[in-house]
Amino acid sequence: MEPVLPLPKPRIHSIDILRGIIMVLMALDHTRDFFSNAAFDPLDLDKTTAAYYLTRWVTHLCAPTFIFLSGASAYLSSQRKTSRQTSSFLLSRGLWLIFLELTVVNFGWMFDPGFHLVFAQVIWAIGFSMIFLAALVYLKPLHIGIIGLALIFGHNLFDGIKSASWGQYKFFWMFLHEQNLYVISKTHAIMLLYPVVPWCGVMAAGYAFGTLFQFDPAGRQRLFIQIGLCCILLFLLLRLFNIYGDPRPWAHQHNLEKDAFDMMNVQKYPPSLAYLLITLGISIAALGLLEFTNNGITKTFTTYGRVPMFYYVLHIYLLHLAALFTAMGKHTSLNSLTAVGLGPQHGFSLPVIYLIWLSVVILLYFPCYWFMKVKQRRRDWWLSYV
Incomplete structure (x- = not known):
């Protein structure tokens, strides 16, 4: 298989x-967050049903795939710079995304102008991953890929280290590798849902993966499917025998x-090696298909x-406003704009969740199509940041 040069200019x-598939699936997870009446974790095997479990699990594909593709897109873009x-x-966009996460996105989730509880989630992780990649792009893509894979495969070696042992510096370890709540003051706190180390690895690996798009379409299709299947097989090997790659071994349930x-049921916060192998394996194979x-x-x-x-910000505000109006219509106690979900008493069953999800996705198509056309017509610098 010989690479075809120069890199083709048309979009991949x-x-x-x-x-786009990932963005649609992501909205399903967030629709469930806002509207579900389930009083249990969908991944809790003692309480969940197959439908709830699969509804939650399929959305595991979203964050790793999006960040991986962001890395690949960064490589493709770098060929013209x-x-x-x-x-x-990458540095400026990363800083911009962190700012958006801490302001516009968090307000959309909580509707709390005081920002008393801030969530550091996927946009936070993408922002810091871009800043990390900004420091690496002077290296060869192969070396960037090796660094990314080292972070992905090696970070579970540090699972036993806990932020409590860091004393006054515990925020630093939470930021790097441990999901936790950091209390800033009596009235403010930040929930670090996406520790950045493994996500930086995913973006770096995605950047190196971007070089494979230089092959002809038929060749890269075969290659992507092979890589995806190898990731899935490695996941099965490591996970089936509880060898390595996830802090929680699985057990027979009879x-x-x-x-x-x-x-x-592998760990997402932070994403374990097993989690990344199965999700990225599926996504890379899908990319080939x-x-x-x-x-x-x-x-x-x-x-x-x-x-x-554009879609991400719109869907959060649309879902939260819809949940708020639904709560008001039910005359519930949700009299605060900071309330996020309807909860067990006033939420809906899974079939209704799916109906709301499809309605939201369809409704968002029209502004997304309009904005896509704006980006195609114009080359304003700020459009690359939205």
Whole structure:
């Protein structure tokens, strides 16, 4: 298989399609957060149902796939820039995303103008991963990929280290590798949901993966499917025998379905090696399968995939406002704008969740299509930050 040079200028449609699919799936998870009446964790095998479990688990694909594709897109973009220009853009965009996470995005989640509780989530992780990548782009893509894989495969070696042992510096370890709540003052705190070390690894690995798009479409399709299947097989090997890669070993549940569910129930916060192998394995294989796919459905996903940040912010505000109006209509005690979900007493069953999700996704298509066309027509510098 020989690489074809120079790198083709047209957009890689499979990236846009897969990114769009991921954005749609993400909205399902957040619709469940806002509207579900379930009083249990969907991944709790003692309480959940297969439908709830799978509804939650499939959305595990979202964050790692999006960050991985962001790394690949950064490489493709770098082919039209110098290393210094690429680094400068990644740095500025990373800082911008962190600012958005702490302001616009957090207000959308909580509707709390005082920002008493701030969530450091996926946009936070993407921002810091871009800053990390900005420092690496002066290296060869192969070396960047090795660094990324070292972080992905090696970070679980540090699972036994806890922030409590860091004393006054515990925030530093939470920021790097431990999901936890950091209390800033009596009235303010930050919930670090996305410790950055493994996510930096995912973006760096994605950047190196971007070099594979230089191969002809048929060649890279085979390669992507092979890489994806190898990731899945490695996940099965490590996880089936509880060798390494996740802080919580799975155990037999005396039920084949629950055995499978427990084995697949891998840690997301921070993402374990097992979590990243199975999610990225599925996504990389899907990227290959989407290589020659072009129809009305994929074009719809492409619309969402080309304006991901615009879609992300809109869907949070739309879901939260809809939940708020629903609560007011039910005359509930949700009289504060900071209330996020309807909860067990006033929420809805899973079929209604799916109906709300589809309605939201369809409604968002129209502003997303409009903004996609704006980005196609214009080359204003600020459009690359939205």
